[in-house]
Every structure is written in C-alpha cells, then in structure tokens.
Amino acid sequence: MTLPINFSRRWILCFLALLLLLFSFVTFVGERGALHLMRLREEKMRLDEQNYRLQKENESMRERISRIRHDDNYLEKLAREELNMARPGEVIYRFAGSERPTDKKGFVSGPRARLRPSTGQKERR
Numbered sequence: 001m002t003l004p005i006n007f008s009r010r011w012i013l014c015f016l017a018l019l020l021l022l023f024s025f026v027t028f029v030g031e032r033g034a035l036h037l038m039r040l041r042e043e044k045m046r047l048d049e050q051n052y053r054l055q056k057e058n059e060s061m062r063e064r065i066s067r068i069r070h071d072d073n074y075l076e077k078l079a080r081e082e083l084n085m086a087r088p089g090e091v092i093y094r095f096a097g098s099e100r101p102t103d104k105k106g107f108v109s110g111p112r113a114r115l116r117p118s119t120g121q122k123e124r125r
Helices: 002-029 034-070 072-081 119-124
Strands: none
Touching: 002 034, 034 072
8 A cells, every 4th residue: 555655645646746847847938938028138138228329329310300490500511511511702622532422323322422513613613
C-alpha cells in the first residue's frame, strides 16, 4: 500500500512543478508579461524623445513665425535668400562656385531651386 501513495505524491509534485514552470513562462513571455512590459517601456522612451524633439521644433517654428510677422528685416532676409528677390535697381552677381546642383535633366534641385528671375525682374534688366 505504500507504493501507490509515493507514486501519487511524485505525480502531484511533478504536476505542481510543471504548473509552476508554466505560470513562470506565461508571466515572463505571455501577452502581458515582463518582455511585453520591457518593450512598452522602450517604446515610451522613444516616444518621449520624439515628443521632446517635436516640441523644440514647434518652439523654433513659433519663433520664426513671430519674427516673420513682426521683424521686417528678417522678412526681407528670407525673401532675398529663399525667393531670390532683389530691390529695384539692385544687381545680383552669381559666381561659378555658388551654383546649385542639378538633376539628370539639367534642372536645379533643392529647396531653393527658383534661380530664374520672375518676369517682372526680366523686364527691368
């Protein structure tokens, strides 16, 4: 009679050990386990960094908008640099080293691609 009792105790211990391993595995790897929690923390850090960068970018854009609205000298500087505008009677010299890169078709590329003067500037020359 002692044999069945020992046999059942072994099975119970094995079953409990297996159950404990299963719970440990689910706790670590499961849908809401420790690995998932670590991934969420990493994603939160990434999103916090992105949020910080975007806030700084928004702040600089607000500053730029404010300067465009209230600072005439800054507005003139932007018009000269980005739109290639000039005052009436002003002559603009372009040197060979300052040419913009062109694409395969020979067109000027980049954000400041408008190098050709407007029709109003052509007539004044």
